Amino acid sequence: MGIPLHWPRFRGRLHDPRTATVIGRLLGLAVLVCFVTGVISHCLQEPPSWLSAHLPTRPSWGYRFSQGLHVISGTAAVPLLLTKLWTVYPRLFVWPPVTSPVHAAERLSIAALVSATLLELFLGLLNTVQWYVWPFSFRQVHWALAWVIVGSLLIHLAVKAPLIARHWRRPTAVPRLPRTAAPSTTGGAYAKEMDRRSLLRGVTTAVGAVTLVTAGQSVTLLKDADLLAPRDPDVGPQGLPVNRTARAAGVTADLLEGWKLFVDGPEAFSLTLDELNAMPQHRVELPIACVEGWSKSAHWEGVRIKDLLARAGLPNGAHLRIVSLQRHGGYGVSEMDLPYTRDDLTLVALRLNDEVLAPDHGYPARIIAPNRPGVLQTKWVSKLEVLT
Known part of the structure; x- marks a missing residue:
């Protein structure tokens, strides 16, 4: 042709x-x-x-x-x-x-x-x-x-x-x-x-x-x-958007029954929610910033990770594996190294904008840390494990 x-x-x-x-x-x-x-x-x-x-x-x-x-x-x-x-x-x-x-x-x-x-x-x-x-x-x-x-x-x-x-x-x-x-x-x-x-x-x-x-x-x-963006940062429980709900993550009321936070270390221990609330509380303002491009700052209150690690016999911080209760979806486990675990702004957060965490925001406890992707701000935290 x-x-x-x-x-x-x-x-x-x-x-x-x-x-x-x-x-x-x-x-x-x-x-x-x-x-x-x-x-x-x-x-x-x-x-x-x-x-x-x-x-x-x-x-x-x-x-x-x-x-x-x-x-x-x-x-x-x-x-x-x-x-x-x-x-x-x-x-x-x-x-x-x-x-x-x-x-x-x-x-x-x-x-x-x-x-x-x-x-x-x-x-x-x-x-x-x-x-x-x-x-x-x-x-x-x-x-x-x-x-x-x-x-x-x-x-x-x-x-x-x-x-x-x-x-x-x-x-x-x-x-x-x-x-x-x-x-x-x-x-x-x-x-x-x-x-x-x-x-x-x-x-x-x-x-x-x-x-x-x-x-x-x-x-x-x-x-x-913000007319065409897929996410309004003001819309969501407690005025903050949610990517994965508790239901989508498989976190149910039965799973939370008898919840305790386990902290690894030379002097490992576990705490109930009441015991966590009885520890010194710290308030920080930090953003949640997600890979999809949306972000918003919020007020968080909870226990500093450095204080939990010091109680476990790790006064200089540690490289941690953070384990969530979630059963479905990615990022149920994340890692956090020394720069974060030593930082005064890094919390096991228990409250958001002066209210107890909503289930979709990680009740009873979640991670919040500075300059950290939202997918690594682990929700429904159950364990802080030390990595060597």
């Missing part, structure tokens, strides 16, 4: 390297922010052994900031990526599609970059609404895709470096346009530059609008404009 005689013709003036470079700069910034904050999130959730004992607990709102920025930058990247693809998609119809082995490698790297980025953003958006329709682990695949994107992006930048450098700045042959200039009174270069400015204004407006109506789930100042 012969090659078609007539390929699609693209008359748009902005399917050009200059426009692709300008949009690419903005997209690259969004991807960079998203990647760096994603690495921070991963290291706080699953730190390598060499880092576990050195995780920072300050600022106490650090994870709230980084994860909120991660989801905001990822959401903002969506209109930028679609615009970038629009500027370059006529290249799909160039014939012949491959002219040399080097050109083939370049096109394969672009295919990997585009497909991985589209999948990464798509999965990330579904994660914000907690809709997991796939059989694989979101976090592991999300992490792997991030490195595929970075690797293929570096290859792409290396190959396209001369072209990017050539179009990074405004061409000297096209002076700045007067604000009152009209396409009918300008030459082709001027009209094209005006079209490009209009496109950039539109894309910037789209990115700003998307950010404005979704960032309120983590940025308090924007919460009144």
